[in-house]
Amino acid sequence: MFVLGCVACCRLGLLDWSLLLLCSIFGTSMKEPSVSPGPTPVPVFLTKLWVLVEDSANCDVIAWNTNGQTFSILDEQRFTKEILPRYFKHSNLSSFIRQLNMYGFRKVMSLENGLVKSESAIEFQHPFFKKGRPELLEHIKRKVNSVKTEDAHLSQDNLQKVINELKVLQDGQSNMDFKLDTMRREN
Amino acid sequence: MFVLGCVACCRLGLLDWSLLLLCSIFGTSMKEPSVSPGPTPVPVFLTKLWVLVEDSANCDVIAWNTNGQTFSILDEQRFTKEILPRYFKHSNLSSFIRQLNMYGFRKVMSLENGLVKSESAIEFQHPFFKKGRPELLEHIKRKVNSVKTEDAHLSQDNLQKVINELKVLQDGQSNMDFKLDTMRREN
Amino acid sequence: MFVLGCVACCRLGLLDWSLLLLCSIFGTSMKEPSVSPGPTPVPVFLTKLWVLVEDSANCDVIAWNTNGQTFSILDEQRFTKEILPRYFKHSNLSSFIRQLNMYGFRKVMSLENGLVKSESAIEFQHPFFKKGRPELLEHIKRKVNSVKTEDAHLSQDNLQKVINELKVLQDGQSNMDFKLDTMRREN
DNA sequence: TCCGTTCTAGAATATTCGCCG
DNA sequence: TCGGCGAATATTCTAGAACGG
CATH class of the missing domain: 1.20.5 (Single alpha-helices involved in coiled-coils or other helix-helix interfaces)
Incomplete structure (x- = not known):
């Protein structure tokens, strides 16, 4: 993904640009869910998440792990205060995590994370969220509001x-x- | 409610005070050790809307109309750019109006507004949104998503x-x- | 409550002492739930929470609000990293909030907090958690894992x-x- | 059994966007 | 074009569930 490789070149104003490029790749629209019968549109959250993790400018705060199978939030403070408001309408880590869970991401409880209590990174994983495999994103499905039927x-x-x-x-x-x-x- | 009439008197620190008053009126639980869940809490949007319209600091932009039965957005530009982002996570007038409609507000097509097209103020009305009657707010019901609610x-x-x-x-x-x-x- | 009045006198090492005193007052045991038929034991969490909020040494981080009806976490960062590990076995704000909800505390959405700009304080409330009313603590009940019976x-x-x-x-x-x-x- | 910690889900409101009369 | 609404996602607050002490 040459596009993503370039993401780290500049600092500001880059966000819109890289997102737009990703949109053209994934068929995502920044503004609209899009009704075109083309490729399944990737939700904005997933696109932003991809750019977020991919951007090497954020590598001290959030980044792919070495195997490319998971990603970690390395600096919770900076992630919450600096990264989140640049991409979303909030700066709450819990809201971000709620979105991750809504899309089926699971927290990874690795040994390192489990042992070193206070300094452990927050690590998440999804079978269709892998480094270098952006074409898998369209397979990540948001969970639907299940309607409960309960009788009495x-x-x-x-x-x-x-x-x-x-x-x-x-x-x-x-x-x-x-x-x-x-x-x-x-x- | 005499208290609310005074709300407009000062500029700063006004929010705390008016909020406390609203809480005491609506039973938003700042007061009593009473145990029950109490009266139905008023949604944040309605509370914000009330303070918004009531605040005389905004009277050039949004205010009650003379009869106190409706309110008008007098300066669409300033309302969108200055007021909205201070209270909500956006600055889109359409999102604000969507919320109004969601709570049953209707646009008022008065003769003045209807005739003078380009300069007309945006006027809205709700039978339970009246100047000096904050206790009515709790009767304003958000429209439901037709999905089953409160099963539990x-x-x-x-x-x-x-x-x-x-x-x-x-x-x-x-x-x-x-x-x-x-x-x-x-x- | 003379005990609580003394809390602010010293800085360190006081924690255990004041907690023990509170325990003797409330019939709480620091280590065990205690089976004595005496006064209803107050869960450790509630006792710790009380000391936490009452301690004027923490007043820049967490404190009663002016009316004494609610309390606020004023500095989320310091609260998470400094206060939490001193009282609990973790430093996760979400775990702390989970406990609050488990005991029936509710977040207070004041307008001040609702304003988008200011990274607002986190404010919580419980009808039996009031400044100067420690005797109410025993009425705060932990929610039980309700096993849903069809009859009910x-x-x-x-x-x-x-x-x-x-x-x-x-x-x-x-x-x-x-x-x-x-x-x-x-x- | 009850309480504490963690991870995930439920439920309600909020924001966006497009459809329809 | 306009006002109102449906529907999907986003954000927030609270609860469920698993596990351990």
Whole structure:
């Protein structure tokens, strides 16, 4: 990915540019989910995440790990305060992690991370988020809001009373709507 | 509410004060050791909107109209660029209006606004958003995504809430019926 | 509470001492849940939290708010790195917040906090966590892992239907109110 | 059994964008 | 073109679940 290799060249104003390039590669639109029947659009979050991790200017803060299979947040403070607000509308690490989980990323509990408590990096992984494999991004799926169906029974008595009142109200509203229309015609 | 009338008096530190007042009015839990979840909390958007419109420092940009029944955005440019980013995570007027619609606000097409096209102010209205009536805010309901909500905790409490809402609706319908009759006689 | 008044006197090593004193007051054991039939033991977390907030040595990092009804984490960085490991076995803000929620604390969204610009303080509240009222602590209950029994469940489906109808009605009433206002203006 | 820590998910609101009458 | 809305993603706050002490 020559494009991504260049990302580190400049400091500012680069963000938009690299994102736009990625968009043209992945069929992502910065602004729109896009309705074109073309390639599956990659969500903006994933595109930004890719640029984020790929950008060697951030390598002290967030970067691919040596094997290219995972990435780590090396400096939580700077990542939260410097990187996040440049890409997103917030600077909360928890919001960023919520997005990662929403897209199926899992935290990696490596031995290093587990042993060295206070200084451990935050490491995440996804089977379709690999260094040098941007074409895999389109396979990362956002989890959908599952609709729970749970059945039981409530005190039917009180509920019935409420339902009756509801019907009265509905009738009243229909009536008033009709009156309104009538008056409008009369005017 | 006399207190809210005073809100506009000062410039800074105003937010804390008005917020405390709002909390005490809405039962947003800054006050009492009472244990229950208390009254339904008012969404942040509505609270912000109220302070926004109420703040006389913004009166050149957004303000109540003379009758206190509606409010208008008087200076679209300044509202978008100055006010919005101070309260929200964006500076798009369309996003702001989407929120208004989501909470049931309607654009007012008054004759003045309708006639003078290019210079017309943007005027909005909601039956429970009235100057001097902050206690009505809790009746403004966000429209639901038609997905099932609150599957988990329901009981007699929730049923009671539904009943309370029913009463509010019944009052509203009586009121409207009265207004209709009045108008009919006037015609 | 004379004990708490002394908390601020010294700087270090005081922690254990004040905690022990509180334990003797509240019947809390630092090490064990204690089975004594005496006063309800206050969980260690709550005791530590109280000392944490009360200690004026931490007042730049975490402190009661002016009304004594809520407390705020003023310096997230220092709180995470300096305070947390002194009281708990970790230095993760998210773990601390998880505990707060587990005991029923709720985040306070004040307007000041809501303003986008300022990296606002993190403010929490609990009806039984009040400045100068340590005797209320024993009323704060940890949420239990509820094993859902079918019997305990109430009919969510039917109630949900009623709620949905209610929302439709509310929407309809708002609409009609709007129409009425429009007609009034036109007349 | 209860509490503490961690990782992930649920639920509600917020922001964006396009459709439709 | 305009106002209102559906739908998808984004952000926030809280809860579920697994594990250990």
